[in-house]
Amino acid sequence: MTLGCIARTATTLILPPLKNHVYGSVIASLFLVASASSALATNLEEDRTRGDIHGLFEIRDAAVKFIATENLKNGTRWQVLMQNRKILVPKCAVSLRVEWVPRSHGMSGPNVAGICAKTVRPTTQKKWEVFVPIDKGPVAQK
Secondary structure (H helix, E strand, C coil): CHHHHHHHHHHHHHHHHHHHHHHHHHHHHHHHHHCCHHHHCCCHHHCCCECCEECHHHHHHHHHHHHHHHHHHHCCCEEECCCCCCCCEECECCCCEEEECCHHHCCCCCEEEEEECCECCCCCCCCEEEEEEEEECCCCCC
16 A cells, blocks of 8 residues: 555656646747747748748848848948847838947847837837948958
């Protein structure tokens, strides 16, 4: 009879963590499915603004235009690199602004930021910045 109590206690101790683990996995899976709209885009060209989500394509496109203007103005050859594709931001209600990211932000290299001053819906993220890395263009061969 004592053995039955020990087994029941052992089962009670083992099963709840297993159940919690399963519930945690289910909740995590639902979260991933809900936020996977960017992951569905196979490339940046497909990651455009839709619904309540601002597309990374438009953010990068604004950065490309900004850098093209900077290159013409300063005679430089900066190139826009690929930003982090895991970023998910709410749709912007105003025109995007692009600026150089100050060195004081501690970035490892030059970046510009796509800046949204106001999102469409009142969410926890009322405004945002998405950093887009920049690199010097190819060095001319002599």
